[in-house]
Amino acid sequence: xxxxxxxxxxxxxxxxxxxxxxxxxxxxxxxxxxxxxxxxxxxxxxxxxxxxxxxxxxxxxxxxxxxxxxxxxxxx
Numbered sequence: 907x908x909x910x911x912x913x914x915x916x917x918x919x920x921x922x923x924x925x926x927x928x929x930x931x932x933x934x935x936x937x938x939x940x941x942x943x944x945x946x947x948x949x950x951x952x953x954x955x956x957x958x959x960x961x962x963x964x965x966x967x968x969x970x971x972x973x974x975x976x977x978x979x980x981x982x
């Protein structure tokens with residue numbers, strides 16, 4: 907486990923904030939594309955793609971946090 911993953915797994919509220927912020931960005935981006943036929947926020951493709959992969963990584967972290975919480979509850 908690397909330092910970033912350890913930090914995010916220890917600070918689960920911070921991880922949730924980052925996760926839902928990125929999720930809202932993607933929802934807004936898709937909504938603006940279908941509603942206006944063009945993106946309201948002009949973000950370069952490389953940053954948009956990087957955010958998508960970071961979102962996938964954050965999804966993994968959030969799933970692992972939920973697994974840790976489940977293991978803590980079951981061990982009591």
